[in-house]
Amino acid sequence: MGELILAIETSCDETAAAVIRDGCRILSNVVASQAEMHAKYGGVFPEVASREHVLKIIPVIHKAMEQADVGWRDLNALAVTHGPGLAGSLLVGVNTAKGIALGQNLPLLGTNHLEGHIYANWLDAGLLHLEPGMEDAFPLVALVASGGHSSLVLMRGHGDYVELGHTIDDAAGEAFDKIARLLRLGYPGGPAIQKAAESGDPTAFKLPRAQTKRPFDFSFSGLKTAVLNLVKKLGDDNLPINDIAAGAQAAIVDMLVEKTRLAVEEYNAQYVLLAGGVAANNRLREEMRARAARPVLYPPPKLCVDNAAMIGAAAARHYRRGDFSRWDLDVIPNLKLVNR
Ligand code: KG4
């Protein structure tokens, strides 16, 4: 049996802990969401988020250990997200992980949140894990699209990343959230827009697809402004919310798919891998499958959004290489995806 890792994730508004065996088997995956609390602000309120983490982190860890039915002595390492994310939120997880690692004499694995999103594809139900031979699926193009990040990454091997492009303004998930706010659909916006779009006509309104100077960059702020202008023009009463939601979703997805498709061709990638909260989007999954001309892999929806299982999956590779963190491990709010 492979290594047993307790992973902790507190980079944004989910307090999460998971126990992972062998880098891919989920023994437990506990997520305490603050979404309801932040809904009244229409987004994440950083100070509220850190204080909620302080309240919930220990109960969440206890629950993860109980559900996995393991004790402290069974663990081989402690993994924790140390960036990117909100500084105050990250600090809660990092300090908790340090305390447990010190007390239990376990190695500490500071883990990159974005690498976690990518490695969610190697977990339990992950296709990469199940299909023999697919460990050699490289090079592949990963689309990492969440509330804080949107980038296209060429993955040449495990831990070997080249960022091909990124958003020059809003992240894709942020675009979903902001447009949802304009349509008064609540927070988080992605799932709300997806639902409203089900009964909308995506062609009812003509919405823009942004061009960018660099071929693999994204831009979503023009779309947001177009929706704002449309809402103003049509007025709040009798707003065709479902049609606008469908049109906006189609535009975001179209931009994401088109750039990914181009990157796949340019770098002759064998697979497309979707990661981050936006990878939960149905239309993105369907359109990518229809247009990418390569097999498209994505985690089940609850492993697309923030969770600690994905942190354990990414950390397992570092554990095997003895790539441990020192006791002065710090939080890095703007941490990039770096080769390790
Ligand atoms: O990865 P994640 O949980 O947190 C960050 O690291 O940011 O992503 C959250 C983002 C939010 O912006 C949310 O609106 C979006 O992912 N999201 C979706 C869907 N589910 C979550 N966007 C589109 N469609 C969805 N079904």
Ligand code: ZN
């Ligand atoms: Zn995330």
